[in-house]
Each structure stands twice: as C-alpha cells, then as structure tokens.
Amino acid sequence: xxxxxxxxxxxxxVLTACxxxxxxxxxxxxxxxxIYSVMGAALTGxxxxxxxxxxxxxxxxxxxxxxxxxxxxxxxxxxxxxAYQGLFRNPLADPYLIGxxxxxxxxxxxxxxxxxxxxxxxxxxxPMAAFLTALxxxxxxxxxxxxxxxIPVTNLIxxxxxxxxxxxxxxxxxxxxxxxxxxxxxxWLLGGSTLAGWKPLVAQLPYTIIGLGILLAMxxxxxxxxxxxxxxxxxxxxxxxxxxxxxxxxxxxTSAAVAFTGIIGFVGLVVPHIFRNWIGGDxxxxxxxxxxxxxxxxxxxxxxxxxxxxxxELPVGIITALCGAPFFLLILQKxxxxxx
Amino acid sequence: MKxxxxxxxxxxxxxxxxxxxxxLKEPPISVGDGLDRQIQLDAPxxxxxxxxxxxxxxxxxxxxxxxxxxxxxFSDYPAEALDLPDIGGGFSEYDLExxxxxxxxxxxxxxxxxxxxxxxxxxxxxxxxxxxxPVDLEGMLDAIRTLGKISAHNSEAEDLIxxxxxxxxxxxxxxxxxxxxxxxxELDATDPAKPYTPGPxxxxxxxxxxxxxxxxxxxxxxxxxxAGLEFILVNDPKFILLGDAMWGTTPESVAAxxxxxxxxxxxxxxxxxxxxxxxxxxxPRQVEGLEALAKIFHPxxxx
Numbered sequence: 001x002x003x004x005x006x007x008x009x010x011x012x013x014v015l016t017a018c019x020x021x022x023x024x025x026x027x028x029x030x031x032x033x034x035i036y037s038v039m040g041a042a043l044t045g046x047x048x049x050x051x052x053x054x055x056x057x058x059x060x061x062x063x064x065x066x067x068x069x070x071x072x073x074x075x076x077x078x079x080x081x082x083a084y085q086g087l088f089r090n091p092l093a094d095p096y097l098i099g100x101x102x103x104x105x106x107x108x109x110x111x112x113x114x115x116x117x118x119x120x121x122x123x124x125x126x127p128m129a130a131f132l133t134a135l136x137x138x139x140x141x142x143x144x145x146x147x148x149x150x151i152p153v154t155n156l157i158x159x160x161x162x163x164x165x166x167x168x169x170x171x172x173x174x175x176x177x178x179x180x181x182x183x184x185x186x187x188w189l190l191g192g193s194t195l196a197g198w199k200p201l202v203a204q205l206p207y208t209i210i211g212l213g214i215l216l217a218m219x220x221x222x223x224x225x226x227x228x229x230x231x232x233x234x235x236x237x238x239x240x241x242x243x244x245x246x247x248x249x250x251x252x253x254t255s256a257a258v259a260f261t262g263i264i265g266f267v268g269l270v271v272p273h274i275f276r277n278w279i280g281g282d283x284x285x286x287x288x289x290x291x292x293x294x295x296x297x298x299x300x301x302x303x304x305x306x307x308x309x310x311x312x313e314l315p316v317g318i319i320t321a322l323c324g325a326p327f328f329l330l331i332l333q334k335x336x337x338x339x340x
Numbered sequence: 341m342k343x344x345x346x347x348x349x350x351x352x353x354x355x356x357x358x359x360x361x362x363x364l365k366e367p368p369i370s371v372g373d374g375l376d377r378q379i380q381l382d383a384p385x386x387x388x389x390x391x392x393x394x395x396x397x398x399x400x401x402x403x404x405x406x407x408x409x410x411x412x413x414f415s416d417y418p419a420e421a422l423d424l425p426d427i428g429g430g431f432s433e434y435d436l437e438x439x440x441x442x443x444x445x446x447x448x449x450x451x452x453x454x455x456x457x458x459x460x461x462x463x464x465x466x467x468x469x470x471x472x473x474p475v476d477l478e479g480m481l482d483a484i485r486t487l488g489k490i491s492a493h494n495s496e497a498e499d500l501i502x503x504x505x506x507x508x509x510x511x512x513x514x515x516x517x518x519x520x521x522x523x524x525x526e527l528d529a530t531d532p533a534k535p536y537t538p539g540p541x542x543x544x545x546x547x548x549x550x551x552x553x554x555x556x557x558x559x560x561x562x563x564x565x566x567a568g569l570e571f572i573l574v575n576d577p578k579f580i581l582l583g584d585a586m587w588g589t590t591p592e593s594v595a596a597x598x599x600x601x602x603x604x605x606x607x608x609x610x611x612x613x614x615x616x617x618x619x620x621x622x623x624p625r626q627v628e629g630l631e632a633l634a635k636i637f638h639p640x641x642x643x
Contacts, residue, residue, distance in 0.1 A: 028437040058437050061464050126456075177562075196436055196460040312413075313433045 004285045007278070011292040015071070018299040022067040023059065025303050030055050065198045069260065070302045070316070071295035072201070074267055076208045076257040078294020080250035081268025082275075082286050083215050086222045087246050088153050095254040095268040098160030098247070102167040103137025104130040104258040109174045124203060127259035131207075134255035137167055142247060149240055150229070156247075200260040211253030215287060218246050222283040264298065264317045266324030270331075271297050277331060297324075371489055374451070374472025375458065381467070384492030385446035389427065389439060392450030394622035395471060396421050398484050399448075401624045402500055404491035409442050417621065440464060446490065473622060476546045477508055477630070480622055504627045508550075511634050514641050515552040521637050523553040524577040524605070527564070527616075528584050532597050535584075539565040544583075544619050547626060551633035552641075553579070569599050579636065580605045583620075585613030612636060 024035060038055045041048055048056050080095035088097070096102070111129035141163045145155035215222075221242045224232045229239050254268075271294045272286065279285050301319040308314060369381040389410045390396040396415035399408055405420060412429035415421050425442065428434045434457065439447065447466050449458055451473035461468045469490060474480045481501045488497025525544055529535040537557040538544035542564070548555040556575040557565060580603070582589050591611040600606050614636075618629030635642050 026437045027435050028441040054440055054443060057440050057464055062436055062440075197463045199463075312428050313435065315433075 003279060004288070007285075007289055008292070011289060011296065015292055015296050015299075018296050018303075019067050019071065022070070022299050022303055023063045025307060026058065026063055027306065028058055030058065035059060061197055065201050066196070066302070067299065069201045069204070070298045072204060072208050073257040073261045073264065074271075074294035074296070074298025075291040076212060076253040076294070077264065077267040078271035078290040078297070079212050079215055079287060080254045081294075082272035082283070082290040083218075083222060083246055083250045084268070085272055085276075086226055086281070086283050086286070087243060087250075088157060089226060090153075090157065091273070092269070093157075094265075095250060096164075096263070096265075098141045098156060098251075099137040099164045099167065100134045100251055100254040101258055101263045102164040102171070104134035104255060105263060106137070106167045106171045106174075107131070107133025108259075109171045113174050113177070124199070127200065127203065130259040131255050134258060135251060137163060138247065138251045138255075142244075151240060151243060204256045204260045207256035208253050211249045211251075211256070212291060214245060214249035215253070218242065218249070219283040219287045222246060222287075226281070262315065262317060264320055266320045266328070267294050267298055267301075270324045270328045273328065273331060277334075369489060371469070371486055374470045375455070377470075379467065379469050381446065381490065383445075385490050387442070387444045387446070388491065389442065389444040389447045390415060391427075391429070391434070391448060392452050393417065394473075394483075395448045395450055395487070397621060397623040397625070398487050399491065402484060402488050402491070402493045402496045404487065404493045404496075407491055409444060410439070417617070417625075436460070436464065439466070448487075448490075473543075475541060475543050477504075477550065477626065480626060481505060483622070484624075500624065504624060507627050508630065511551065511630055515634060515638060518552045518638050518641060520549070520552055520554040521579065522556055522575060522577040523548050523637070524556050524567070524572055524575070524580045525614075526580065526582050526584055526589070526594075528587075529589055531566075534566040534568050537565055537567045539563050543622065543626075547619055547630055547633060551630050552637045553633065569597075573599075573602060576604050578605060578610060580611040581614040581633075581636075582611065583614055583616035586616060589613075 024030070024032065030038075034052070034055055038048065038052055038059055041052070042056060042060055077095050081093070084093040084095060084097055085091060087093075090097075107129040108126050110133070111126045141156065141159045142151065144159040144163065145151050147155065221232075221237055224235050224237050225239065225242060225246075227235070232239050232242075257264075272290045275286055275289045275293055279289060298316070298320065301323060302316050304323070305314045305316045305319045308319075369384065371379050371381075373379050386407055387409045388399065388404070388407050390399060390408055391412045393412070393415045396408065396411050397417050399405060400418050400421060405418075408421070408424060410425040410427045411421055412434075413426050414429055415424075425438065427438050427442075439461070444466065447461055447468045449461075449468055449470050451471075453470070458468050458470055471483060471486065474483050481504060484497050484501055484504075488494045525537055525548060527536040527538060527544075537560070538548075538555065539560045539562050540558045542557075545555045545558055556572070556577050557567060559575070560567060560571075580594065582591070582594065590613065591609075594600055594611050595606050605611055614632070615629075618625050618632060
C-alpha cells in the first residue's frame, strides 16, 4: 500500500495545481487577487457589481465547470484505457477499441442530421444520442464476439474493429448528405466542447462515478484475469461475468465522456502506459493513479488549447494527439533502452 | 415684449424636447427572432456583438456601426469592422470570456451559429437575438428593418430599404419580357470533376432567377450540391460563372479541365469570373450583385 499512497499524494498535489492554473488562465486576464475575492464572495453569497460581476460569470459559469469537466473526462478515459489494456492484455487497447467512439460519433451525427437539437430535449439531445449509440455499439460488438458462454478476447477486438469501421462509414455517409450541419459535426469529432456551463458536467457525473467505481472495485479481478481465462477460472473467478462488468463499466464512463466533450484521443492510451512504466501493472495501483493522471493530462492539454492560439481556441483533441504521440514514443524509446 | 415671447419659446422648446426624450425612452422594443422567440429590449441595443458577417455588414450599412463592440472572425466588411475585437468563429470556438468581458447588451447570432451556442450565451446571462438567414431579397430587406428596430436606426434602415427596393424593382421591370438564360454557378472546384454549385432554395438560386437566369443547380436535390461534368454537359448552360475566382479559378483553368471544352459556354467564351461576396454576403451588396448578374445575362436590356 505504501507504493500507492505516496504517488497518489504527489498526483493529488499536481492535480490541485493544474486545477488552480486552469481556473486562472483564460483569454480574459483576471488578477489573482480578484479570483480569490470573487470565489470568496461566491461562497458567502455576496452580490457583486461592475468588473467583479463579469469575473464572477467567467469564473463560476465558464472556467470552473470546464475545469471539472475536463478533469472528469480525463479520469474516465485514462481509467477505461487502463482497464481495457489489462483486460485485453493488449498494449494498444484504448477506450475506443471496441466501438465506443465510432458509435458515439454515429449517434451525434444522426442527431445532427435529423435536427434533434430543436426537439424538447434541447441541447442535451446530441450528447444523449451519442451516449446511447455508444452503449448500443459496444453491446453489439459484445454479442457478435460471444461464442457460447465465453467471449474470447481476440473475437472481441476483431468484432470491435469491424463494427467500428461500419459505424464510421455510416457516419461519413450521413455527414456527406447532411448539408449545413457539417461544421458542428467536425468540431464535435475533433473533441471540441460546444457546451458551456454546469449542465454537461451534471449530466456526465453519475455515469462516470458509476463506471469508474465499478472499475476500481474490479481491480483485483482485473489482475487475476491477466493470467489467462483458464487460470483465472481456477482461481475462483467467474471469467465471463467479470469481463462483462469491466467492459460495461469502462464503456459507461467512456461513452459519457465522449458524449459531452467529443472524441479526445490518446489520453486513454498514453496515461496508463506512463504509470505502468512507473509503478508496474498491478491494477489496484494502476487504476487509481491512471484516473488522476488522466485528469492532469487533459487539464494541461485544455490549458494549452486555450493559450496557444488565444483568443482562438483549438479543439482539445488536436492537442492531446500532438503532445501525446511524441511523448508516447519517447516513453517507448526509454522503456526499450532499459529492457535491453 | 420681445423678451416675453422669447421666454415662452424657450419654455415651450424645453418642454417639447423633454417630451421628445421621454417619448424616445418609453416604448420597450419587442422583436420576433429566428428561433420563434420574442426578444424584449428595454432600450435600443448600445453595445452589440455581431456573430456573423451579414449582420456586421447590415449594422454598418444603417449607421449602427458605432454600437458594434465586437465581431466574429469572418466579418471583414466594411473595413472599419476589422478594427473591432475579434471573438472567434470558424472551426475554433467562440471566446465566451471576452464576450462577457465586453459587457454587450445584445449578441446577434446568425444561422451559422448552433442552437447550443445561443443556449450557452443565454445561460451566461446575455441577451441573444437569432437572425435567421433570409433566402430572398425581400427577406434581406426585412432583416435590415429588424436590425434598424433593435439598434434604434429605424429611419436610416427605412431609407436604405427604400433605395434598395427601388433598384430591385428597376431590375424586375427591365427583365419583364425576357426569356431566362441557363446558368451554372461554380462555388468551389477543389474537386474539378465535381464542383460545388448552389441548389434549389439557396439565396444564390433566388438571385440568379431574379436576374433573368435559370440556375441549372435547381435540378439537384440539396442546397449545396456537387455537379459532375455529365450533369453540366446535359444542361449545357449559356453562362458559367466562377464564384471561386477569388481562390484562383480562371476561365483558362476551366477550359483546361478534361472534357469541359465540349461545353458551349467554354467554346464561346462565356465563362466569367464573378465576385462571390456580392451574392454570398446577405446584405445591401446583394442588390449590386443582382444588377451585375442581370447585366451579364441580358446586356441588350440594359443598353
């Protein structure tokens, strides 16, 4: 346990620092003293006037919910990534491997092309559609991969790739036919959050908590599953059931994240590998550290996306891939040197 | 005696201007917007943020430019608009923080904006007017009238509308007895084998029709459609207009495309560059575009 507590404390400190930075940075400069007093006033329910009132809106309705949303999304993606890599015993597995992202993309584009945003659900229609199709796609993959009572990992990956390609093709087809709404779809697919305020956070929170909670509770079984189906069975674990729960939990967390923030790549791949390199593959340590690490990674990427081309904002998915890929290669390089 | 008369005059004039001022302040403005809502304003908008080029252009055209405090990245006309703070657009997101910091009393959004953005802005406590894109000249004049109401430039707006309406009517009357000529309007030929063209229901199509043309793109099924060479050959339009001339397409480059030499317009030299901004930017410049189109299509009428 000692090996968990210290890294956890360090990461918590870094996370806190990143969150403070994320609230402090934006296209409008707010003096740190003002941030402190506005936050204080908000907590005590004081009424603000003039500049302070504007700062209040910027801090509490824009920056704070966005910071929390990014942290939550990063945690969900990295946590699911760590779980999938362990479960599939495949270093290339990421939260999107078995169809969550392509399914979500399809749902979003369907909702856009049918103009569901003007339905009573309002602006929640698109994320909700994305969420449901992501779940449905993974369920479909799962059903296709099932052979009798067992679900071989290779089947799952192959079915995932095939169904993903199919969903992506359908998405492209719809996008070509849907005139006018293309721009929204492109921004969404690049990982741009189009919604401001607290609603997306509140809508995403329960799914992420349930999903990540199940994953943390399953971390021991995840360890055992890595010995292979037969051995895990001999160690008294119900393999299909455990695997089902892990896939369900990771999909739930991923789909909710994708639905509200778009498709953000590389977080789920890079972060768990960094920690596996650092503290080893024990899921009981790897999962909690990956969660916090993912939150930090996405927060930093989001801060960069706001600063690099200010006052323009880049979709955060571009930053995670631009920073993530070289960083990932660097780690691979280092790991290889140590191994040989 | 003289002093008495003068003082009566003075008192009267003070009272009258006083009345005038209160009369100006009194009626709250209520205008229906493109999302079927009634937007209430206690006073004419004095700090406006425009989120699309047509809105910026029309506000400046009715003398409300001084009330515009910021614009989107694409608003590049008139030149004065470029001096205003840029709050984003395009594929990046809008800079909500700067929008709030500028403290606007009205944000005017257009059809290019998503309903999500309108909702986000309103949740931040801003008043948003959603001006749906008009699809014909009458709708454009209505949009100018609406912007005049919102910005308290009613009389300038009405003057502009009257002038534009007279020019539109002059074109309508001149073209009363003509036979329409067939037109292919090229928007974008990134793929020269299948250029984009405006389809039915687009403002382009309306302007081409109004100018005595028959847009062959009307036979396609979407507002922005891709037309293959076969389709263009079958319809063999009298004129080919290059709306993409500003991106470097020339009559020569069109003639050099394989197979295009078979088109009558190419052989007879009726492939013409056209200033796309005159048709694409909804606003007063479209009347200029209408006149230019009519003169190209039916030069005999305008001699």
